[in-house]
Amino acid sequence: MATVTPPIQAPGKGILLYMTGIFCMATMDLLAKTLAQEVHVSQAIWARYAGQTVIVALWFLPNLRTVAKTRYPGMQFARSMSLLLGTSMFFTSLTFLGLAEATAIMDINPVFITLGAALFLGERFGPRRAFGVIAALIGALIIIRPGSEVFSPFAFLPMIAACGYATFILLTRKVGHDEDPRTSLLYAALLGAVVTSVIVPFFWVPPSPKAMLLMVAIGGFGALGQLFLIQAVRFAEASAIAPFSYVGLLIAAFWGAVVFGEFPDLATWIGGAIIVASGIYIWHRERVTA
Known part of the structure; x- marks a missing residue:
């Protein structure tokens, strides 16, 4: 039996x-939204995974046989499919929603992560974490404003993505110990x-040189983002880092304004400030506890 190393x-x-991982992933989302304006969204999804596979394989080539050995084939499969679900739904939502709006809806995932960690990983769920998660959720709801135009049928796509992403984070935490x-x-x-x-040939559109460069960049930022996220849950409990998903919202708002001219309104800034404040509060409490 394998020895489990304590986290x-x-x-x-x-x-x-x-x-840092969230920054890489948010930048990848920006590139995916840009790419989807030239080719089918399935090509952006394929580029995210194919590009990352090539980069990772070349990076680990000297030790590829050792790296490919896993103690948890079932959970690795579930991790990958959860992430694929999240990526596919979120990239698709970017073709219908603004970058900041889609990210704001996606930011419901900290609630799923924290509750899932308490239910399935046995992590403690004290009042401070509950306060941080509830505050982050309130901030996200201020941005989303249920009943507004953001709550179109397409708004359910990033919600499904949030479920997939939360499952991926929890499974990563589960296998990350050893x-x-x-x-x-x-x-x-x-x-x-x-x-x-297997899927992308049915939707393939010949990419321009610019589109090809974007596809390569998507794979690169995806690989870096995943590496940082995997390392993160080796050092901190999933429910402790969950509220810091707000960083992606702020970056998305910045990229949306600079690249697409999507300027967040006052409610978006208020909601974002609440999410940031809740994350900083939990970070402070975690450092004091440690």
């Missing part, structure tokens, strides 16, 4: 890694690449 508890480091993070990174890319490679 390293360094909440501050885990949160910093998580925020699984090589390189192995998790490889399988998250490889299985997604196999599935999308």
Whole structure:
């Protein structure tokens, strides 16, 4: 029987890694939205996984046989499919919603992560974490404003994506104690690449040189983002880092304004400020506890 290595508890480091990973993923979303204006969205999804697979395989080539060995084939498969579901739904939503709006709806995922961690991973769910998650949810609801035009049928796509992403984070936490993070990174890319490679030929549009460059960049940022996220949950509990998903909302608002001219309104800034404040509060409490 394999020996399970206890998780390293360094909440501050885990949160910093998580925020860096979120930045990479938010930038990848920007590139995907840009790419989807030229080709079918399935090509953006395929580029995310195929590009990451090539980069990871070349990176780990000297030790690829060792890296490919996993103790949890079933959970690695479930991780990859959960992430693929989340990516597919979110990339598709970007063709119908603004970058900030889709990200705001996606930011419901911290609630799913924290509750799932308490139910399935046995992590404690104290009043401070509950306060942070509830505050983050209130901030997201202020941005979404139920009943407004953001709540179109397409708004359910990032909600489904949030479920997929939360499941991915929880399963990553589960295998992260004694699984090589390189192995998790490889399988998250490889299985997604196999599935999308079967689907994408039916929707393929010949890409321009610009589109090809975007596809490569999507794979690169996806690989970096995944590596940081996998490392993050090795140092901090999933429910502790969950509220810091707000970083993606702020980055999305910035990219949306700069690249697409989508300027967030006052409600978006108020909701974002609440989410930021809740995350900083929990980070402070985690550092004090550690």
